[in-house]
Amino acid sequence: xxxxxxxxxxxxxxxxxxxxxxxxxxxxxxxxxxxxxxxxxxxxxxxxxxxxxxxxxxxxxxxxxxxxxxxxxxxxxxxxxxxxxxxxxxxxxxxxxxxxxxxxxxxxxxxxxxxxxxxxxxxxxxxxxxxxxxxxxxxxxxxxxxxxxxxxxxxxxxxxxxxxxxxxxxxxxxxxxxxxxxxxxxxxxxxxxxxxxxxxxxxxxxxxxxxxxxxxxxxxxxxxxxxxxxxxxxxxxxxxxxxxxxxxxxxxxxxxxxxxxxxxxxxxxxxxxxxxxxxxxxxxxxxxxxxxxxxxxxxxxxxxxxxxxxxxxxxxxxxxxxxxxxxxxxxxxxxxxxxxxxxxxxxxxxxxxxxxxxxxxxxxxxxxxxxxxxxxxxxxxxxxxxxxxxxxxxxxxxxxxxxxxxxxxxxxxxxxxxxxxxxxxxxxxxxxxxxxxxxxxxxxxxxxxxxxxxxxxxxxxxxxxxxxxxxxxxxxxxxxxxxxxxxxxxx
Amino acid sequence: xxxxxxxxxxxxxxxxxxxxxxxxxxxxxxxxxxxxxxxxxxxxxxxxxxxxxxxxxxxxxxxxxxxxxxxxxxxxxxxxxxxxxxxxxxxxxxxxxxxxxxxxxxxxxxxxxxxxxxxxxxxxxxxxxxxxxxxxxxxxxxxxxxxxxxxxxxxxxxxxxxxxxxxxxxxxxxxxxxxxxxxxxxxxxxxxxxxxxxxxxxxxxxxxxxxxxxxxxxxxxxxxxxxxxxxxxxxxxxxxxxxxxxxxxxxxxxxxxxxxxxxxxxxxxxxxxxxxxxxxxxxxxxxxxxxxxxxxxxxxxxxxxxxxxxxxxxxxxxxxxxxxxxxxxxxxxxxxxxxxxxxxxxxxxxxxxxxxxxxxxxxxxxxxxxxxxxxxxxxxxxxxxxxxxxxxxxxxxxxxxxxxxxxxxxxxxxxxxxxxxxxxxxxxxxxxxxxxxxxxxxxxxxxxxxxxxxxxxxxxxxxxxxxxxxxxxxxxxxxxxxxxxxxxxxx
Numbered sequence: 001x002x003x004x005x006x007x008x009x010x011x012x013x014x015x016x017x018x019x020x021x022x023x024x025x026x027x028x029x030x031x032x033x034x035x036x037x038x039x040x041x042x043x044x045x046x047x048x049x050x051x052x053x054x055x056x057x058x059x060x061x062x063x064x065x066x067x068x069x070x071x072x073x074x075x076x077x078x079x080x081x082x083x084x085x086x087x088x089x090x091x092x093x094x095x096x097x098x099x100x101x102x103x104x105x106x107x108x109x110x111x112x113x114x115x116x117x118x119x120x121x122x123x124x125x126x127x128x129x130x131x132x133x134x135x136x137x138x139x140x141x142x143x144x145x146x147x148x149x150x151x152x153x154x155x156x157x158x159x160x161x162x163x164x165x166x167x168x169x170x171x172x173x174x175x176x177x178x179x180x181x182x183x184x185x186x187x188x189x190x191x192x193x194x195x196x197x198x199x200x201x202x203x204x205x206x207x208x209x210x211x212x213x214x215x216x217x218x219x220x221x222x223x224x225x226x227x228x229x230x231x232x233x234x235x236x237x238x239x240x241x242x243x244x245x246x247x248x249x250x251x252x253x254x255x256x257x258x259x260x261x262x263x264x265x266x267x268x269x270x271x272x273x274x275x276x277x278x279x280x281x282x283x284x285x286x287x288x289x290x291x292x293x294x295x296x297x298x299x300x301x302x303x304x305x306x307x308x309x310x311x312x313x314x315x316x317x318x319x320x321x322x323x324x325x326x327x328x329x330x331x332x333x334x335x336x337x338x339x340x341x342x343x344x345x346x347x348x349x350x351x352x353x354x355x356x357x358x359x360x361x362x363x364x365x366x367x368x369x370x371x372x373x374x375x376x377x378x379x380x381x382x383x384x385x386x387x388x389x390x391x392x393x394x395x396x397x398x399x400x401x402x403x404x405x406x407x408x409x410x411x412x413x414x415x416x417x418x419x420x421x422x423x424x425x426x427x428x429x430x431x432x433x434x435x436x437x438x439x440x441x442x443x444x445x446x447x448x449x450x451x452x453x454x455x456x457x458x459x460x461x462x463x464x465x466x467x468x469x470x471x472x473x474x475x476x477x478x479x480x481x482x483x484x485x486x487x488x489x490x491x
Numbered sequence: 492x493x494x495x496x497x498x499x500x501x502x503x504x505x506x507x508x509x510x511x512x513x514x515x516x517x518x519x520x521x522x523x524x525x526x527x528x529x530x531x532x533x534x535x536x537x538x539x540x541x542x543x544x545x546x547x548x549x550x551x552x553x554x555x556x557x558x559x560x561x562x563x564x565x566x567x568x569x570x571x572x573x574x575x576x577x578x579x580x581x582x583x584x585x586x587x588x589x590x591x592x593x594x595x596x597x598x599x600x601x602x603x604x605x606x607x608x609x610x611x612x613x614x615x616x617x618x619x620x621x622x623x624x625x626x627x628x629x630x631x632x633x634x635x636x637x638x639x640x641x642x643x644x645x646x647x648x649x650x651x652x653x654x655x656x657x658x659x660x661x662x663x664x665x666x667x668x669x670x671x672x673x674x675x676x677x678x679x680x681x682x683x684x685x686x687x688x689x690x691x692x693x694x695x696x697x698x699x700x701x702x703x704x705x706x707x708x709x710x711x712x713x714x715x716x717x718x719x720x721x722x723x724x725x726x727x728x729x730x731x732x733x734x735x736x737x738x739x740x741x742x743x744x745x746x747x748x749x750x751x752x753x754x755x756x757x758x759x760x761x762x763x764x765x766x767x768x769x770x771x772x773x774x775x776x777x778x779x780x781x782x783x784x785x786x787x788x789x790x791x792x793x794x795x796x797x798x799x800x801x802x803x804x805x806x807x808x809x810x811x812x813x814x815x816x817x818x819x820x821x822x823x824x825x826x827x828x829x830x831x832x833x834x835x836x837x838x839x840x841x842x843x844x845x846x847x848x849x850x851x852x853x854x855x856x857x858x859x860x861x862x863x864x865x866x867x868x869x870x871x872x873x874x875x876x877x878x879x880x881x882x883x884x885x886x887x888x889x890x891x892x893x894x895x896x897x898x899x900x901x902x903x904x905x906x907x908x909x910x911x912x913x914x915x916x917x918x919x920x921x922x923x924x925x926x927x928x929x930x931x932x933x934x935x936x937x938x939x940x941x942x943x944x945x946x947x948x949x950x951x952x953x954x955x956x957x958x959x960x961x962x963x964x965x966x967x968x969x970x971x972x973x974x975x976x977x978x979x980x981x982x
Binding site: 017023024027031033034038039042045046047050220222223224225236237238239240277 | 504507508510511514515518522523524525526527529530531533534536537538541711712713714715716727728729730731768
């Protein structure tokens with residue numbers, strides 16, 4: 001075996017242990033009884049240590065040097081590029097820092113669960129100071145290695161190839177039209193009346209409906225499942241994708257569209273190139289591209305009138321009630337409202353929440369602001385972007401998200417990048433696919449065929465820019481997103 | 492850390508990976524979609540290799556030598572004894588043999604699934620020849636190390652401390668009274684009429700009933716779950732025990748008592764000594780003792796009149812129908828009938844199936860017979876013990892069990908040892924616990940308290956003989972089993 005082949009074998013070995021980690025993680029979230037937690041976390045920690053020791057084996061450096069000299073095909077070069085990228089990311093940080101981060105992150109996150117309820121910024125700030133400090137250390141180490149700013153080095157973990165310079169430009173442009181678009185949409189919706197959920201919606205029926213929707217979306221049940229967990233997610237492995245949802249029996253809105261969203265993630269995973277399974281080239285391209293698939297399903301497809309008709313029809317197999325009428329469902333799923341909470345935000349106000357977080361975490365990682373500045377900045381930006389005050393309201397202000405509690409800085413932009421890519425993919429798809437007729441026909445195959453050929457089957461063989469350009473003829477262009485929003489909310 | 496402490500740390504590390512293996516194994520049997528099988532088996536194989544490499548690390552031999560010289564407490568000595576026993580078992584076989592066995596076993600078992608259906612002895616025999624040959628090699632290697640006969644060396648894997656000399660004596664005695672006891676019981680039951688299941692019994696209701704029965708049996712739902720699988724089992728880890736059952740909607744008899752049986756296994760696991768978790772001393776004593784707990788629950792407790800009253804009462808929460816009347820349920824659960832199939836056998840005829848298998852596998856491992864002799868011997872022994880002919884009937888004869896297809900020779904005696912231990916434990920318990928009144932009261936705590944103090948909490952700190960003697964005042968005595976059977980079936 002030459003060096004390249006040895007690296008591939010090693011990658012597959014690591015991937016086998018990551019497979020176990022994914023399934024065990026699903027188990028923990030979806031089925032494990034509470035008393036199993038302590039022994040389980042010991043077992044998981046042991047597995048983490050083992051995976052880390054495999055990924056940081058000293059002989060890998062030599063293999064990468066040797067592989068670089070080999071005559072490799074284009075695809076092999078892509079595999080090597082991605083293996084090297086993940087290897088470098090995994091080997092950059094000193095073990096002491098990783099341990100300190102894990103400890104500080106657990107402590108901060110755990111305390112946050114009650115501190116958030118109690119609006120206890122003072123308590124939170126004490127733990128968070130250490131988390132921010134350690135993340136800044138991490139960002140600086142990565143920045144030194146990459147030759148970028150600290151924040152850009154963190155971005156690279158989630159969105160390889162994206163810089164804050166490009167995000168600054170992108171979001172600055174969005175800020176020129178988003179606030180007025182939100183106001184105009186709210187004004188336009190003022191007169192319409194919506195029938196909100198007003199009955200009891202048994203979890204079992206919601207599940208049965210969800211399964212039908214997944215079928216319509218051609219989720220492959222031979223290679224995946226639907227289960228329940230407190231925080232919905234898409235986990236497992238490409239050959240066995242585990243999505244979860246949460247049923248609230250006093251409404252159906254969240255779980256129904258939540259399933260559409262997770263099915264988008266799932267189909268991407270199920271559609272990844274099997275020939276590259278076990279190597280990073282066979283994995284999803286980035287968090288933003290992953291989110292582009294869930295948001296393609298949820299926003300582009302799921303909230304379209306043609307798709308809502310299916311939802312209404314399928315719902316009538318399980319529920320009676322005028323709230324499931326297609327026009328009403330459509331209103332529910334396009335309702336715009338300024339609110340404090342990102343995870344409850346609608347499609348239109350969501351980018352405002354993301355831009356706010358992006359600006360703050362960028363400045364925090366680059367040392368332009370202190371962590372104690374965050375509540376005030378949050379308040380100012382909420383005022384500016386959504387006209388809401390979070391003065392003194394930490395619970396629904398800067399303490400609302402779990403992301404920063406464990407030091408995950410750099411992830412938030414992916415949500416809005418995903419929404420933009422989704423709109424761009426839809427615009428490109430419409431050039432060759434009559435999307436609305438296809439959806440109305442009930443056989444959505446041409447849509448999935450397009451996504452599969454252009455996105456899913458590419459894994460990480462192309463860079464994000466290459467992937468998007470090959471699929472749509474241009475790199476990221478927020479104009480498609482704007483056009484989509486204007487058409488849906490002011491059209 | 493001294494050598495003993497290092498061995499304990501190592502044992503806990505191995506145990507953490509075995510934890511993952513158990514949960515992943517449960518996942519595979521209970522929830523994994525079929526398309527996930529291939530990638531999963533690669534991941535599991537990787538984990539197996541890793542666990543094996545941990546258990547066979549060369550430095551362990553030195554640690555065992557050093558630990559032997561340390562001044563250890565009685566409990567520490569027990570921990571060392573059990574760690575050394577499992578280590579020796581894991582290190583005896585050459586890797587080539589283990590691989591050959593795994594390959595031959597998988598091949599034979601896989602083909603057996605269709606060969607059994609087709610009564611294809613000729614086809615099966617070709618694969619099985621290799622499995623038997625390799626198991627004989629294994630047995631010889633173990634025998635040379637232990638200074639015992641080959642079969643005794645295999646027995647040691649499942650029932651440490653048991654010899655075929657003692658089993659020969661035990662089963663010879665059983666054979667003096669079992670056949671006539673079976674005949675007399677059948678004669679006695681001739682006149683009674685039973686109302687068999689005759690309706691549709693929805694899986695959901697069976698599950699709800701099963702959960703109530705588990706509650707009565709004080710299954711700890713904080714540390715375990717009930718799920719479904721094709722072949723019911725008790726898996727997981729002591730802090731998170733996963734039992735499964737299978738629902739056949741045209742009857743309820745199997746799943747209901749199956750849940751009682753698996754709950755017995757589960758409570759043993761849940762009751763193991765936490766202070767020794769992660770070492771073999773904190774594990775179940777043997778297969779026979781494990782089976783003694785499931786059979787205590789199923790046979791001693793579950794089929795007693797007092798317990799059947801609870802089953803009847805709880806069933807009425809979910810089902811109507813005279814078949815659930817307590818007298819009828821009692822008849823169903825004590826019905827005696829000579830049949831071909833071990834897994835369908837009743838309490839009374841079951842030992843005949845086991846003794847037959849024991850005698851054959853003993854002679855096979857010791858080289859006294861050839862594998863091609865098995866069908867004829869099976870037929871002769873079925874005639875002698877149960878009066879049934881299996882001439883030409885391989886499907887319901889020697890090809891009915893999965894055990895031998897992958898070379899698991901030495902396991903069958905555990906079933907009947909378990910039944911005997913269960914009867915002996917019940918006899919001892921009755922000296923201090925008024926079992927029937929306790930069961931009737933609905934609070935079975937005193938029964939579980941006895942089992943916990945005498946069996947569960949002991950793990951493998953005592954040898955089997957020590958454990959049984961401490962609990963009952965004597966080592967294994969089949970008289971209790973006989974008395975129980977006579978009292979239940981001729982009383």
